[in-house]
Amino acid sequence: MASLSGLCSSSPSLKPKTPLLKTTINSRPLRTSLTFATRYRLEPIQSVAREISTGLSKTNDKLLSKPKQGLEKDPSALWRRYVDWLYQHKELGLCLDVSRIGFTDEFVAEMEPRLQKAFKDMEKLEKGAIANPDEGRMVGHYWLRNSSLAPNSFLKTQIDQTLDAVCKFADEVVSGKIKPPSSPEGRFTQILSVGIGGSALGPQFVAEALAPDNPPLKIRFIDNTDPAGIDHQIAQLGPELSSTLVIVISKSGGTPETRNGLLEVQKSFREAGLEFAKQGVAITQENSLLDNTARIEGWLARFPMFDWVGGRTSEMSAVGLLPAALQGIDIREMLAGASSMDEANRTTVLRNNPAAMLALCWYWASDGMGSKDMVVLPYKDSLLLFSRYLQQLVMESLGKEFDLDGNRVNQGLTVYGNKGSTDQHAYIQQLREGVHNFFVTFIEVLRDRPPGHDWELEPGVTCGDYLFGMLQGTRSALYANDRESITVTVQEVTPRSVGALVALYERAVGIYASLININAYHQPGVEAGKKAAGEVLALQKRVLAVLNEASCKEPVEPLTLEEVAERCHEEEDIEMIYKIIAHMAANDRALIAEGSCGSPRSIKVFLGECNVDELYA
Numbered sequence: 216m217a218s219l220s221g222l223c224s225s226s227p228s229l230k231p232k233t234p235l236l237k238t239t240i241n242s243r244p245l246r247t248s249l250t251f252a253t254r255y256r257l258e259p260i261q262s263v264a265r266e267i268s269t270g271l272s273k274t275n276d277k278l279l280s281k282p283k284q285g286l287e288k289d290p291s292a293l294w295r296r297y298v299d300w301l302y303q304h305k306e307l308g309l310c311l312d313v314s315r316i317g318f319t320d321e322f323v324a325e326m327e328p329r330l331q332k333a334f335k336d337m338e339k340l341e342k343g344a345i346a347n348p349d350e351g352r353m354v355g356h357y358w359l360r361n362s363s364l365a366p367n368s369f370l371k372t373q374i375d376q377t378l379d380a381v382c383k384f385a386d387e388v389v390s391g392k393i394k395p396p397s398s399p400e401g402r403f404t405q406i407l408s409v410g411i412g413g414s415a416l417g418p419q420f421v422a423e424a425l426a427p428d429n430p431p432l433k434i435r436f437i438d439n440t441d442p443a444g445i446d447h448q449i450a451q452l453g454p455e456l457s458s459t460l461v462i463v464i465s466k467s468g469g470t471p472e473t474r475n476g477l478l479e480v481q482k483s484f485r486e487a488g489l490e491f492a493k494q495g496v497a498i499t500q501e502n503s504l505l506d507n508t509a510r511i512e513g514w515l516a517r518f519p520m521f522d523w524v525g526g527r528t529s530e531m532s533a534v535g536l537l538p539a540a541l542q543g544i545d546i547r548e549m550l551a552g553a554s555s556m557d558e559a560n561r562t563t564v565l566r567n568n569p570a571a572m573l574a575l576c577w578y579w580a581s582d583g584m585g586s587k588d589m590v591v592l593p594y595k596d597s598l599l600l601f602s603r604y605l606q607q608l609v610m611e612s613l614g615k616e617f618d619l620d621g622n623r624v625n626q627g628l629t630v631y632g633n634k635g636s637t638d639q640h641a642y643i644q645q646l647r648e649g650v651h652n653f654f655v656t657f658i659e660v661l662r663d664r665p666p667g668h669d670w671e672l673e674p675g676v677t678c679g680d681y682l683f684g685m686l687q688g689t690r691s692a693l694y695a696n697d698r699e700s701i702t703v704t705v706q707e708v709t710p711r712s713v714g715a716l717v718a719l720y721e722r723a724v725g726i727y728a729s730l731i732n733i734n735a736y737h738q739p740g741v742e743a744g745k746k747a748a749g750e751v752l753a754l755q756k757r758v759l760a761v762l763n764e765a766s767c768k769e770p771v772e773p774l775t776l777e778e779v780a781e782r783c784h785e786e787e788d789i790e791m792i793y794k795i796i797a798h799m800a801a802n803d804r805a806l807i808a809e810g811s812c813g814s815p816r817s818i819k820v821f822l823g824e825c826n827v828d829e830l831y832a
């Protein structure tokens with residue numbers, strides 16, 4: 216089909232074939248935001264009363280009916296509370312301070328039976344129970360860092376062999392033994408990772424946190440189906456495309472955004488006269504569409520994703536390990552850190568179990584129903600993406616409509632944040648004084664710089680001291696205004712501490728899910744969005760077919776939106792048809808739309824060129 220300019224005018228006058236306006240049409244606020252906003256205005260007790268009266272919440276009513284006390288302000292009592300509750304993992308150099316969450320001894324006592332049940336649930340999960348009942352799947356990400364825990368020797372061998380294969384492949388790429396076929400450098404210099412959600416967020420976080428200043432291979436990401444974003448990544452690679460290892464990551468192997476990224480990258484390879492297969496690596500489930508494509512096309516390598524590892528908990532699988540190893544990150548250290556943290560989180564004594572302490576704090580702070588958001592503030596630039604990573608881990612796991620007994624609960628815990636102290640100059644004003652709808656998690660890193668690099672920029676004070684001061688100051692100022700916070704402290708950002716952080720939050724999510732009785736390991740809500748997107752694209756094809764038929768007439772028959780909708784037999788979807796046409800018009804897509812965007816009834820549309828063959832397709 217020949218491409219003609221699409222038109223959609225803001226002026227009422229019809230000006231055929233002249234580009235008049237490119238506009239963003241859909242700016243309607245998300246329904247979820249409205250729901251949250253409503254909830255914030257309610258006090259917890261009112262929320263519960265409302266939920267109970269509508270029969271929505273069966274799970275959390277008893278505990279939530281308890282009024283909260285004010286936060287402890289007496290300095291010596293606060294210091295006692297700090298010391299009493301401080302958790303330290305000596306070997307990992309990790310501390311957890313929950314003293315600035317105002318839970319009471321009664322609350323802890325009341326939660327104890329639920330916590331013990333959650334510990335049992337985690338034990339069963341680690342032994343291979345079907346912990347994801349909807350999908351009939353085991354949940355085995357904990358085995359990835361301690362394969363001896365895997366419920367059978369077949370799984371253990373799969374884990375061990377995959378880890379060995381990842382290490383071997385990464386060594387051979389980094390050493391130049393595995394080379395790109397036609398690069399002047401003679402070795403791979405870049406990684407282009409194509410994946411989305413759990414197939415991108417972990418690798419992005421770890422790259423930002425741990426990649427050395429001059430890694431053996433630099434990494435970039437295509438994590439969306441935004442054509443301009445994809446073009447930007449490929450343009451930035453420039454001639455280095457010939458020395459780029461493309462890692463396509465998708466557990467399911469059929470995610471549309473990832474497939475599109477792959478097709479776009481393959482097109483760039485063709486245009487540059489490069490053979491994609493010699494530079495392509497797939498990480499996916501065996502026999503997925505992606506796996507079969509990679510096998511048939513003879514890609515450089517394929518690594519397995521396991522059925523029993525979810526996307527958002529896949530950082531310690533090949534998904535996270537391969538990109539990390541290629542950047543020179545010590546992945547065995549990352550695994551060791553995660554494994555030590557898992558070990559600590561297996562104790563059934565709350566005060567010795569940091570993941571359970573986190574889960575308990577989340578429950579207290581958000582009334583066990585997500586009534587407050589979790590703002591994650593790492594005071595370290597390299598941990599910037601931790602909040603983004605946690606956003607998926609927490610929200611995709613906990614944001615569920617139904618609990619495990621089928622009650623409608625609309626659960627969740629909203630996570631956002633960037634980094635301190637940068638955010639002190641952005642939204643901390645509101646946190647300190649504005650709407651009280653959050654609690655904070657500070658991530659503190661004690662080591663400011665590698666040894667030997669520090670200097671005093673004023674007598675007795677370093678740049679890092681300022682960062683430290685900003686964190687402590689913000690924590691105190693928030694607390695003084697009754698804003699609760701948790702502080703996680705690590706000595707340094709190392710593969711070990713990053714592995715530990717990932718493991719800490721994975722387990723906290725698992726325990727919290729048990730406390731609120733939901734399945735943390737499926738994501739049925741995402742499927743609804745994917746299905747709807749598929750329906751929009753199917754409708755677009757029907758719209759094109761209808762327009763094609765009308766445009767093949769002599770003379771061409773321009774159609775109103777009503778006529779298009781009627782001929783598609785989709786009268787109820789006229790708004791979507793309008794949006795489809797406006798989008799295609801804005802993208803010069805062989806379609807001529809005359810009229811005004813502001814008054815859709817004025818629009819008439821036809822194709823610049825008809826395709827007779829398509830009439831009979």
Ligand SMILES: O=P(O)(O)OC[C@H]1O[C@](O)(CO)[C@@H](O)[C@@H]1O
Pocket residue numbers: 411412413414464465466467468469470473526527611738741
């Ligand atoms: O790895 P995949 O199968 O491409 O999925 C990507 C992401 O999409 C989701 O399934 C949600 O759409 C996430 O859970 C997952 O991490």
